[in-house]
Amino acid sequence: MFEDIYYPGNSIIHRYDPRMKLIVLIECVVLFFFHIPVFCLSLYLVLIMAVLILTAGLDSLLKAIKAVLPLLILVIFITPLFNRNGVPVIEILGKPVITVSGILDGLRLAVRFAGITVAFTLYFKTTNPESMVLSLRWFGISFNLSLIITISMRYIPYIMGVYRNVVDAHKLRKCCNESRVKGFVYKFKNLSPVLISVLIHSIKKIPVLAMVLEKKGLGRHNKRTSYLELKKLKYIFTDILILLAITAIIFLSLFIMDLGINFLNVL
C-alpha cells in the first residue's frame, strides 16, 4: 500500500479545480525557468512557500526543502566554478575563480530548483490522486497512463514510508549496551542493511502492484467508467476566472520587472 503525499484539507487550494491547478502548476514551472533576477525569482519562491505553509503546514515545506537540500547546496557551491565572467570575488594567481555573476547563477539555479520543488509539493499536497487521474484523463491522457503517472509520483513517498518501517525494524534489533554516540563511519556502515532492505522491498512491490491492478480488472477490453467525476466546465466559472487572473498577474509582474530592469540599466 502506498503512503501518501496528499495532505487532506479544505483550503481554497484544496477545493480549486484540479485541471486548473495543473495549468497553474505548469505556469509556475515555466515562470521559474525565466531568466529573471535572483531577487525577483526569490519573491515568487517566498510567495509560493507562504501558500504551501498556509495550506499544508510548515512541516510540509520543511520536508520538501529537506529532501532537496543537499542538491541545493551542491548547486550553490558548484555552479560558480563554471561561470567565471564578471567581477571577481576570489582570485588565484590573478585568475578569477569565483565571480559575482557565478554566485548569482548558482543562487538562481538553487532558487529555481527550490521553486519547482515547492510548486510540485503544493500540487501534490492539495490534490488527491483520484482527482489527478481525472484531470489527466480530461486532458486526453489515457486512464492507464494517468494511473501510471500518479502511481509513479506516489512511489517516492512510498519508498520513504518503507525506509521508515525498515529503520523501525532495525531499531528493534539493536542491543541495550550499545553506545548511543556513534561516528559517521559506523552510521554509514549500518545504513547499508537498511538500504538493501528498502531496495528489496521496493522491487518486490512492483509485480505485486501489477498483480493487484489486473485482479481489480485493469486491462479489460470494455469501456471503463468512473465513480468520481470532475465538475462540468460551466460549474467552475470562478476557478477559470482565477486561472485567468493568476496568468494575468504572472505576465504583468514579468512586464513590470522587465520595465524596472530597463529603467535601472538606463540609470
Next chain:
Amino acid sequence: MREIALSLHNLYFKYPDYPDFSSHILFDSINLEIEKGSLSILIGRPDSGKTTLSRILGGLIPRFTGGELKGEIFLNGKNITNYKPYDLIKDIGLVFQNPEEEIFTTRCDTEIAFALESLGMAKDRIAEKVDNSLGAVGMQNYKEKNPVYLSGGEKKKLLMASLFAVDPDIWVFDEVFEELDPWIRKIVLSYVVKKKKTVVILTSKWLDVYEEFADRLFILESAKLHSFTGDSYNDFSKAIRLYGLVPEKIKKPASISGERNKNAGILLKLRGLRFSYDNKDDFTVEIDSFKLVKGEITGLIGRNGSGKSTFAKILCGLLDHNNGIITDKTGSSLSPETLNRSVGYLFQNPDFQIFLPTVEEELKIGLKYLGKSVQEMDDAVSKAIRLFDLPKASSPASLISYGTKRKLQAAIYYLLHRSVIILDEADSGLSISDLVSLVNNLYSEDTALVVITHDLDTITRLADRLIFMEKGKIKKIYYQDEFTNLNEFRSSIR
C-alpha cells in the same frame, strides 16, 4: 445432480529455481472438485502452498511469478487455465492474506469502486454498491477515509467490502478471517451461504465459525490434497488433528499464574498514557495504569481498530506517547530508544520486518549489533532454524510464506533475549500447533509475552490474563479464574 463450480485436474506447480534456492514441487497432480454453492475449508501449514493455489485460481500465478504450471482448471465446465486475471473478476473474487499488498487507492470508497469501474458499471450503480458494501461490514462512516490510517483488521474488512460489491460467483479467502472480529466473520459467511455462492477458505487453522458453515474440508500437505466430507464438526476435527494442525493438548509454559500481586518481577510500568496520531485526530489511546511482570503471558484482545497495535507500538517505543510515563521496576523513566532495545515487537505485517536477502542475514543482524563472534552467530542461527522449524539459512527471506515469516520474526527476538516480546496478531498465517510452539519457544521465566489475537479459544489456554481493549482504552482485565466468563468481551465482538 450435483453441479461442479470449480475443478482442478492433475494440477502441478513448481516455482522457478533461484541461485542457492531450488524450489520444490508445490502441487503434484492435485485433483479437486468443488460443488456449486458449497463452502470448503482448505487447511495447510505455512509454506504448503495455500496462497499460491489461491493466486493460480485467480490467474495471477504463474503470470506474475513464473513457474511451471501443468494440469487444467475448470470453472463451471469452462477451461480457465490460461485466462487473464482481469477476465476472471466476475467469476473468482480473491482476498489476499496481506491487505497491505492489495489496497492502493487513497479513499475507502474508491478502493471498492476501482473493480466496478473496470467492469464498466454506471456511476450511480457504483455509488449504490459502494454504500451498501461499506454498510455490510460496518464501515459506512469510512467512505472518504484514507486506508493508510486503518488498522490491519479494518483493512481486511475493506477488502471484504470490495468483494461484496463485485459479488463474484466464487469467493476465495486467503487467511482472511484470523484477524477479523467474530461478528464480521459471521456476516460474511452468512451472506455467501444465503446467496448460494461457492466459497473456498484457505487457512492455517480451523475457526469455530467454520463449524456452522463448512461443507468440505481439504488438507494440503506434501504437495497433495486430501479431501474430507464430514457429517459433523467432530469428523473435520479428527482429520485436522490427524495431520498435526492442532496439538492434542495445548501445553502452557510454566508461567507465574497466581502471582499477579507481586511486584518483584515487574518489567514495565505505565501511568497516565495518552497518545493520538497526527493525522487521525478522532482516535486516542488512553491507558491509566498497566504493568508487565516477568514470566507472565498477557493476551491483548479487542475489536478491529480498538488500538491494540498502537498500544503495542507505544510499549516498544516505536510511537512516542504525548503524555504519561513508562518506567522500569525501579521507577526510572524509559525512553523510546531504551524501549526499542528491550522490547521485541513482531509486526502485524511481517513484510514490514523481514527485509534482508536471506534467512541467515535476518537472524544474524541483531547478533552483529550485540557483538557476537562468527562462531557464536552460526551456532545461534542453526539453533533458531531447528527450534522454529525455519527453511535453510540460505533461503531468500522474501520468498518464504507469510506464516513462515512470522516464525522467522519470532526466531529473531528469541536470539536477542528481549525481556518483553509482543506478538501482534501472531496467529495469522500459523496453525494452532505452530502458534503454541512459538509461544513456548519464546517463553522464559524472565520474559513477559504479550499476545495480540482474535483466537479466544487458544489464548485463554495460554495466557495468565487477558486485557480487553475498546476504543483505545483498557476496558477490563480478566484473570485466569474469570476466563470462563468473558461475557462483556464476547458481547462486544458479536
